[in-house]
Amino acid sequence: MSHNLSDRALPFPLARIGIIGGGQLGRMMVRKATQLGFAAIVLDPTPNSPAGQVAGHQIVGDFFDPAKLRELAELSNVTTFDIETIDSHALEELLDEGFSILPSPHLLATIQNKLSQKQLLADQGIATGKFVELEEPTPAALAEFGYPLVQKAQRGGYDGRGVEIFHDDSEPERILPVPSLLEEYIDCELELAVMVARGLDGATRVYPVVEMVFDLEANILDKLVAPARITPEQAQAAQDLAVKTIEAIDGVGVFGVELFLAKDGRLLVNEIAPRTHNSGHYTIEACVTDQFEQQIRAITGLPLGSTEQLKPAVMINLLGAAGSSGRTIVEGLDDALAIDGVAVHIYGKAESRPLRKMGHVTVIDDTIEAASAKAEQVRELLKIRGERAL
């Protein structure tokens, strides 16, 4: 059922792309897959998932069900993913049997575990903060590493979960009782991210450096500013480090490289996402080729596209409002769209929950300041909540 993607003459659909994960990233990827003439098949446990709605073909199944992963791979010419929490060993077995799975399941397995990810980076000589495996989650072990520090669960952390920051030994009850690592706490000037696309042939394309502004209380992304407000030299250094990182780990596909610009001037890799990334959403409106098309191109062996940014952009996530859940209600779309340059993405999730990613907004304008001011207006105008008060 497969045909060689490097053939010059391909029947429609040019290939079937399997996507593990039917969330918003998969949804946006499906749109670009179909635009280019590919068909998409989505695997997700939720029927009618955001990506399933637009793909026209979804397998309902769990990311840890080897039979479902196999079913997807067998239906697809190439299989990829929009999340990391997958049974990577099942994918490694499928790879060994000859199925095309990109990015590599071996790399996914390494990145899934934040300790082995960090070790891979260190082994490849990539600049990161100091870290150690936390063998016993005890106050003594933290004290030995030295404060301030960050404890990270090796697995399953996401959007601030599985991460604890300790400035001293006064709150030992916060120590996570799970396999974890300790990292040097980096006093940051800025948190940056760089999306890197790398093709099957090793060619890379790098997007502009973006600035991730965090809500420090909720430990979630407050807004994303593209390009980052840094010097050209800093931007070049960040792009170089990001490309070097993805080359060092031999990644194929689109990767989000999260960086710290420390107050002491160091530029350090924090984490890698082996997939399209929230910090690359702005590329849909602001760049010549967006991250989702780039992912489709990379995994199908097509040449990568231009990453040129056409306008400054600011992106905010639309999170499910606190204090409500249930059927998704959208308020204020009309007021938000009355502002020029505002692009709204609603993800098609039937149920809202507090802090759940329900959509995002990208604003493009002639300056970062103008885009940012509009994004703050939209934040006040456009709300997504659940039908029921909690």
Place this chain on the structure above:
Amino acid sequence: MSHNLSDRALPFPLARIGIIGGGQLGRMMVRKATQLGFAAIVLDPTPNSPAGQVAGHQIVGDFFDPAKLRELAELSNVTTFDIETIDSHALEELLDEGFSILPSPHLLATIQNKLSQKQLLADQGIATGKFVELEEPTPAALAEFGYPLVQKAQRGGYDGRGVEIFHDDSEPERILPVPSLLEEYIDCELELAVMVARGLDGATRVYPVVEMVFDLEANILDKLVAPARITPEQAQAAQDLAVKTIEAIDGVGVFGVELFLAKDGRLLVNEIAPRTHNSGHYTIEACVTDQFEQQIRAITGLPLGSTEQLKPAVMINLLGAAGSSGRTIVEGLDDALAIDGVAVHIYGKAESRPLRKMGHVTVIDDTIEAASAKAEQVRELLKIRGERAL
């Protein structure tokens, strides 16, 4: 099942949008509908139509089947179309019953007939070429009108079909034996088009004037150049005329206004398309808000978006190659995508036929000249054909 689209708080999906016609225009419209949180339902006679593939819900039925049109309207909060060849009387009946159908079926009925379309324009004082109804399709009637002239079938013309140009009386056998009109042959400097969006509240947004370059032999669009290579005064006059036209006919939705810039300096309306249009495809990559999102906004009562163009653009259609038909084969996608700024749209049509619109390519670049040179390269590299030689 309907809810008021002007409500501030809307449950997901915010509304169900019915689209009569499952072709490429519907396909691109569906993508924007789902991005904004709407659901889309497509009516098309071909199962798994281009739009149906991405909508997730298609009614298989004919555009002249009143029962199928009713079924679509009943499932939808608002119904629109991506083609003109529809039973507009059935739509008028549904409108009378209170269904929301936009643009207006009355306007559609008027525009469907090229004679009544022209009469409407003339009645509203819109500049057009001289025309008369052709009561008898005879050489004498043509001679009486005066050469050179254009004979147009009142109904069913499309992409050059149903149109004959006569410079003299030497080929009377070409006279179309159907109800038709005669128009003054305009000696054109340029053929232009302007997309106009108009909201339920009467607000308008106008896109840059574009230049339609025709292949005079095949009488099909060769390429589209955006913006048109005309003076700022000419561009302003063309935009003003296009907006005045859509206001005069009280259109709601997105309209393509085709204009002649005559060698004698006159600017004349040729025809109106009451829908998104081939000459607006470039807006996907080149403008802040594209024509498809604009259509969704207009018919759902949302504010219209910015029509600002970010980069010069050139668009070419990908037509099914002559001499072949059957299962769609795409050749040279890799070579085409190796050129920066090239965006490829494959429409998902299972069967290719000679001159069938199978896809399109938009190239954006810093200058029209650069974009145009790349478009010509792509034309040589990227081919769509049928599997069988004819």
